[in-house]
Amino acid sequence: MDLYEYQGKELFRRVGIPVSDGRRADSPQEARAAAQELGGPVVVKAQVLTGGRGKAGGIKLASGPDDAEQRAKEILGLDIRGHVVRRLWIEKASDIAKEYYLSITFDRGAKQPLFMFTTQGGVEIEQVAEESPEALIRLHVDPLEGFQPWIARRLVYGAAVEDPSEQRQIAAIVERLYRAFVEFDAMLCEINPLIVTPEGEVKALDSKFTVDDSALFRHPDVAEWRDVTAADPIEAFAREKGVTYVKLDGTVGICGNGAGLSMSTVDVVAHVGGRPANFCDLGGGGSAEGVVDALEVITRDPQVKSIFFNIFGGITRCDEVARGILEALGRLDMSRYPLVVRLDGTNAEEGRRLLQEAGRPNIHPEATMLDGARRAVELAA
Numbered sequence: 001m002d003l004y005e006y007q008g009k010e011l012f013r014r015v016g017i018p019v020s021d022g023r024r025a026d027s028p029q030e031a032r033a034a035a036q037e038l039g040g041p042v043v044v045k046a047q048v049l050t051g052g053r054g055k056a057g058g059i060k061l062a063s064g065p066d067d068a069e070q071r072a073k074e075i076l077g078l079d080i081r082g083h084v085v086r087r088l089w090i091e092k093a094s095d096i097a098k099e100y101y102l103s104i105t106f107d108r109g110a111k112q113p114l115f116m117f118t119t120q121g122g123v124e125i126e127q128v129a130e131e132s133p134e135a136l137i138r139l140h141v142d143p144l145e146g147f148q149p150w151i152a153r154r155l156v157y158g159a160a161v162e163d164p165s166e167q168r169q170i171a172a173i174v175e176r177l178y179r180a181f182v183e184f185d186a187m188l189c190e191i192n193p194l195i196v197t198p199e200g201e202v203k204a205l206d207s208k209f210t211v212d213d214s215a216l217f218r219h220p221d222v223a224e225w226r227d228v229t230a231a232d233p234i235e236a237f238a239r240e241k242g243v244t245y246v247k248l249d250g251t252v253g254i255c256g257n258g259a260g261l262s263m264s265t266v267d268v269v270a271h272v273g274g275r276p277a278n279f280c281d282l283g284g285g286g287s288a289e290g291v292v293d294a295l296e297v298i299t300r301d302p303q304v305k306s307i308f309f310n311i312f313g314g315i316t317r318c319d320e321v322a323r324g325i326l327e328a329l330g331r332l333d334m335s336r337y338p339l340v341v342r343l344d345g346t347n348a349e350e351g352r353r354l355l356q357e358a359g360r361p362n363i364h365p366e367a368t369m370l371d372g373a374r375r376a377v378e379l380a381a
């Protein structure tokens with residue numbers, strides 16, 4: 001679960017990482033009131049679950065309440081890469097002398113958390129990694145040893161931070177960020193920029209915070225922060241139905257059983273020149289009801305032109321999947337979708353027989369994954 005900047009900052013505040021004082025606002029009037037309360041110049045910040053808000057015009061300085069109201073009018077409703085701004089965060093403006101970058105994330109390859117720190121913050125970190133990789137200090141933490149003070153020192157000295165007060169403050173923030181990462185079961189905690197003010201104070205000016213969905217039961221207060229309106233409506237519907245579904249932007253709807261097979265199917269469809277509309281995994285059971293749910297989700301996407309069922313029966317029984325497909329054809333209006341079906345493995349023959357006997361003109365059986373992908377791409381054209 002991705003948190004909004006202001007939510008991430010709330011967690012930063014709880015572990016003692018310095019952040020600016022701020023207020024939520026969802027309307028120009030609330031932005032004005034917030035600026036009034038905070039006093040002095042403020043920053044009006046779009047709250048959307050995507051980065052690069054500054055470049056997109058979603059972050060603006062305001063001299064006072066009037067100005068904050070005006071800026072809020074400009075930012076609310078703005079579309080930032082498909083995310084419409086409905087919430088704002090108004091915070092006391094900071095003067096910036098330097099912009100650094102600090103993050104901790106999971107390095108799945110190393111099976112350890114990974115700290116990254118550089119004094120070249122403010123810009124996209126991918127750019128730093130590409131253009132001056134030596135400036136990006138990377139350091140793994142052994143989770144069994146936990147945090148050790150030398151970790152912070154190595155990051156700070158490695159990036160050549162020279163000012164002793166800055167070194168101390170950053171070291172403290174590194175330790176607290178590790179605590180936040182562990183305590184809130186995070187997948188990512190990123191501060192970009194971590195700023196130094198002209199007075200030499202170090203603080204987090206931005207926050208990117210991702211909490212592991214599987215650990216949300218341990219953080220009921222954080223779980224409640226989920227903004228259901230921000231989710232893709234089809235993905236939200238899939239979640240409701242218990243279907244594993246990721247929306248993509250092509251035209252071939254894909255349904256497989258098992259994450260591996262479903263991902264391979266996405267790849268094969270792309271390989272034969274098609275564009276997958278989604279990733280959808282029926283899982284191991286593949287009950288008829290699950291198939292109906294999956295088709296209900298996939299057909300909500302207006303971009304879908306054809307659907308490719310790629311089933312390899314193991315625990316999943318192909319006859320059960322076939323029954324699900326026929327059941328869905330009876331319950332949903334599927335007339336405009338050609339369905340390419342490849343059944344293999346447990347009870348495949350029985351499944352194919354069921355489909356054949358049903359005599360539905362929009363069902364196209366194929367024997368292999370490759371032929372199925374080709375057919376589905378053809379039919380989506």
Ligand code: GDP
Nearest residue numbers: 043051052053054055059093094122192193206
């Ligand atoms: P992002 O573009 O989504 O990463 O949003 P950020 O919160 O990182 O803000 C983008 C940029 O706006 C920062 O890198 C800063 O340069 C600038 N910015 C944000 N807050 C302030 C502030 O309080 N004062 C000043 N002067 N600039 C700010």
Ligand code: MN
Nearest residue numbers: 192193206207
């Ligand atoms: Mn940022």
